[in-house]
Amino acid sequence: MKHIEANNVNAYYGENHVLKDISLTMKANTVTAFIGPSGCGKSTFLRCLNRMNDYIDSFRKEGDIFIEGKDIYDKKVRVEELRQKVGMVFQKPNPFPKTIFENVAYGLKIQGIKSKSVLEEAVEKSLKQAALWNEVKDSLHKSALSLSGGQQQRVCIARALAVEPSTLLMDEPASALDPISTAKIEDLIAELKENYTIVIVTHNMQQAARVSDKTAFFYMGNLIEYDKTKELFTNPKHERTENYITGRFG
Amino acid sequence: MTKLNQNRIIDSAFKYFGIFCTFFGLIVLAIFIFNILAEGLQRIDWDFLTNLPSRRPAKAGILTAWTGTAWILGLTAIISIPLGVAAGVYLEEYGKKNRLASIIEINIANLAGVPSIIYGLLGLEIFVRTLNFGGSLLAGAFTLALLILPIIIVATREALKAVPKSLREASFGMGATKWQTIWYQTLPAASGGILTGIILALSRAVGETAPLIVIGALAYVPFVATNPMDEFTVLPMQIFNWVSRPQHGFVVNAAAAIIILLLITFIMNGIAIYLRNKWQKKVNW
CATH class of the missing domain: 1.20.5 (Single alpha-helices involved in coiled-coils or other helix-helix interfaces)
Known part of the structure; x- marks a missing residue:
């Protein structure tokens, strides 16, 4: 089943044409990796999927994006609801300067959920899903900023999971982390695939190869190649893709 | 060499x-x-703090002056804080960054440098005459609020500017509205800087004399103000009045009142520094 579908998406920052006629579909419960050199448009495209570009004044988009069959740029769509369905994890861990509990409960609180037991249950569940519960269960009321970088990133993942999204967007989630934390995040992605559709932007091609089912290679705003990860890495159809994955440029 | x-x-x-x-x-x-x-x-003794003004220097006290200062401080805070912080939030978080915005920004910065007596004239025309507040605490507080508004707006904007974009993105990414993001994340993160600015602005208001003279605050008020429409005096006015008297006893009184005024501003500055340090320690990005 098609979970995410993009049709002829073009995007501009002012005069700058940053996404050129991107069309692709992603299935539910899969991991899709976006790779490509810096400035190729992969992060921009990722941010189109939960409309995080809306706040950039000069940003303009053409074409349609459907998630679970709904046009997410339709006027009737409330962007807040969209982002509850399509969660996001950022490059640099960005927990709120509040306790771990408050961080994870934030999404539910802003939806108006006040019941302590509901919040506690959701926090525990989300932290377990993010493989962090055992490390922090006794320090839920300590500042999230006191944790290590890898733990902070998992708090951010738990925070995104707490509102029960269907989709998780990850913008280079491990690029600021050490190898052990990175491995934990990668294991986590493999587990989360059971319940979520995951899109991950990464500069690390080994990571893309390890975690993803399908890989999209972006270059200069174009989607050059989009295929099963194994196929793309072992048998790339385009010369550009081959050059990139073999490290000859970028 | x-x-x-x-x-x-x-x-x-x-x-x-x-x-x-x-x-x-x-x-x-x-x-x-x-x-x-x-x-x-x-x-300085208890009597000095609790006596009404008097023609005899030894009997004169600053009760009306420091209660007046307290009233002015409170009313000015109530008026200027919501206005200043809200204006700062609007300009920084909602306002589009275009030509108009930069014109507004420059003008606010300029307003902070306008001589305070000009604000006195403005207050005289608007609050004392047009709105008919008379030479009351309310007129004084509104005038001083206008005077310190630019300082609070600038401080609020600077504090909000220092909040990293990643915090806002995290909140928006969770499906928070702009207002929820400001209320739950941005404002609390900026609160240290905003509070510091507010306190410094208020300590400036406490020391102002010129605009209050213009709007007609009295140097001799024989009663303690009980409501915002009462006439009033403040410590700097009292000091100004006393130093202009020929008797040496009043000069001593003025010195004593200056100590009290200095004490108030030192305490306020101390609170500002304390809050700034506490804030810096608590949040490191």
């Missing part, structure tokens, strides 16, 4: 010049404080 020596001489000359400049201000300030303390400290 001579060139090198010359450079060395200039180098050490500048060092001593710098030391002189630093101590010049400090020494003047120390002499001032020492004089005031020597003159006024003996005069």
